[in-house]
Amino acid sequence: MKLRVLGCSGGVGNELKTTSLLVDDDILIDAGSGVGELTLDEMRKIRHVFLTHSHLDHFSFLPLLVDSIFPSIRDALVVHGQPVTLKALQTHVFNWTIWPDFAKLPTEDKPVMRYQELTPGDTFELDGRKLEMIGVNHIVPGVGYRMECDTGAFAFSGDTTTNDNLWNVLNGYDRLDLLLVEAAFANADIDLSKRSGHYTADLLAADLKKLRHKPDIYITHNKPGHETVIMSECRQAISDRKVAAAETGLVFTL
Numbered sequence: 001m002k003l004r005v006l007g008c009s010g011g012v013g014n015e016l017k018t019t020s021l022l023v024d025d026d027i028l029i030d031a032g033s034g035v036g037e038l039t040l041d042e043m044r045k046i047r048h049v050f051l052t053h054s055h056l057d058h059f060s061f062l063p064l065l066v067d068s069i070f071p072s073i074r075d076a077l078v079v080h081g082q083p084v085t086l087k088a089l090q091t092h093v094f095n096w097t098i099w100p101d102f103a104k105l106p107t108e109d110k111p112v113m114r115y116q117e118l119t120p121g122d123t124f125e126l127d128g129r130k131l132e133m134i135g136v137n138h139i140v141p142g143v144g145y146r147m148e149c150d151t152g153a154f155a156f157s158g159d160t161t162t163n164d165n166l167w168n169v170l171n172g173y174d175r176l177d178l179l180l181v182e183a184a185f186a187n188a189d190i191d192l193s194k195r196s197g198h199y200t201a202d203l204l205a206a207d208l209k210k211l212r213h214k215p216d217i218y219i220t221h222n223k224p225g226h227e228t229v230i231m232s233e234c235r236q237a238i239s240d241r242k243v244a245a246a247e248t249g250l251v252f253t254l
Contacts, residue, residue: 001129001149001254003178007034008246010057010184011224017248018057019221021156021180022046023129029145029156034248035061044069050124050131051081052158053142054088062089063099066113070102076114080124082133084141086115120165134169136160139197146170152254154178159221161197167210176213177254180246182221186229201233208238218246 002024007017018032025042028035028049035043043065052058066077079086094101094113102113118124120135120143131147138159144166146155153175157166159182170176184198193200198221199207208217217238222230222245231245 001147001152003154003252003254005034005180005246005248005250006037007032007248008180008218008220009224009248010182010221013224015248016224018060019052020061023147027126027129027131030058030158031062031065032057032060035065037248040068044072047075047077048124048126049077049079050118050133050145051079051085052144052156053082053138053140054085055140055159058159059089059093063093063102066102067100070105070112073112076111078114078116080116080118082119082141082143083117086117090115132169135165137163137165137197139195142197146173146176148173148175149254152177154180154215154252154254157181157220159184159198161194161199162203162207164210167207171210171212176211176215178218178252179211179213179215180218180220183219183230183234184221184223186226187233201230201237204234205237208241214241217241217243218250219243220246 009016017034020034185193
């Protein structure tokens with residue numbers, strides 16, 4: 001199983017891309033501006049998109065992705081998410097005003113895109129890979145995901161702040177090789193971080209004590225311009241684990 005980071009920033013600017021992870025060549029976890037790193041041929045191979053929540057930076061390129069592959073797609077692209085997340089897309093984006101409703105194009109009985117609801121605790125299996133949706137703590141209903149195959153396992157927190165469920169679920173498995181987890185704000189912005197449902201280094205360090213596994217840890221979703229401070233604080237607060245900054249273009253083989 002191969003994991004490629006297409007985008008992992010909390011904003012945009014020059015090389016910064018918002019959240020999107022490519023698993024092998026057919027699965028996206030989130031569809032932020034990082035999707036723009038893909039060629040058209042690579043986009044055509046994607047069959048499933050798993051969304052963490054309804055905020056723009058995590059789905060902004062989904063409408064453009066579907067539109068780009070529309071002329072050549074044969075089987076519908078399946079967009080997975082919590083019911084509230086999918087409802088937000090249907091109501092506010094794929095509504096014929098902001099964007100065409102591709103769940104009804106070219107025809108309602110054979111659309112280019114379809115929705116599949118998942119709830120935390122649900123699992124999805126595809127070609128030897130198993131994915132679990134995990135409820136987390138964000139300002140809107142949000143989830144993370146754990147994905148495994150015979151040779152490895154990784155987890156992605158999505159956007160979250162202090163919670164128990166993410167760590168309890170991960171502790172229920174025997175293996176975790178890689179963890180991508182957010183730290184959006186510097187410690188000085190802890191009040192803002194709590195109100196908006198994000199981690200600081202100190203909040204993340206406290207929660208990581210709940211995790212019994214020792215995976216390699218890559219930090220995502222830093223606010224642009226604050227990356228150096230946030231990563232310095234993460235390395236200082238999480239001194240007992242391997243911690244690095246996630247970057248667009250990183251590839252992991254599990």
